Amino acid sequence: MKRLAVFLLGLASCNVCASTSDQSLMQACTGCHAVRASDLEGIGPSLVDIVNRPAGSLPDYPYSKALAEANFIWDIGTLRVWIQHSERMRPGTFMRYHNALTEAEIDRLLNLLSLSENILNEPTQ
Numbered sequence: 001m002k003r004l005a006v007f008l009l010g011l012a013s014c015n016v017c018a019s020t021s022d023q024s025l026m027q028a029c030t031g032c033h034a035v036r037a038s039d040l041e042g043i044g045p046s047l048v049d050i051v052n053r054p055a056g057s058l059p060d061y062p063y064s065k066a067l068a069e070a071n072f073i074w075d076i077g078t079l080r081v082w083i084q085h086s087e088r089m090r091p092g093t094f095m096r097y098h099n100a101l102t103e104a105e106i107d108r109l110l111n112l113l114s115l116s117e118n119i120l121n122e123p124t125q
């Protein structure tokens with residue numbers, strides 16, 4: 001019963017909240033990237049509103065040549081390839097990121113990243 005109350009409270013405070021497992025999934029990226037406007041900058045460029053943003057386009061981020069000279073838009077398709085093979089997609093990129101994410105986890109990640117509003121709660125302790 002207590003758990004249900006906590007769950008309902010959670011629902012009341014947030015319309016499209018990420019679940020705890022979604023938050024831990026996002027940790028695959030949040031070690032290096034801000035995903036919310038309120039996050040501190042990471043060593044990678046902010047991923048806030050990443051979907052439909054031109055690659056290598058944040059004015060204040062010191063991109064590698066591989067991304068600074070890129071000429072495409074991040075969408076679900078390009079992000080999927082990037083998450084799986086960033087170095088093969090843009091040889092010379094500073095994002096050397098190898099992961100064991102399953103297809104389903106990548107789908108969920110992309111879904112979270114494409115919600116432009118800040119849907120990720122502060123991490124639960």
Ligand code: HEC
Nearest residue numbers: 028029032043044045055056057063064067093094095097
């Ligand atoms: C180990 C640190 C690290 C991790 C973990 C990491 N990234 Fe990155 N990411 C970077 C760095 C550094 C860059 C800048 C690359 C460059 O300039 O070549 C980058 C660049 C990017 C870009 C290009 C953004 C732009 O403005 O063009 C995207 C998109 C991206 N990362 C998505 C992700 C996603 C999604 C995850 C999680 C699945 C992730 N990254 C995990 C370090 C990381």
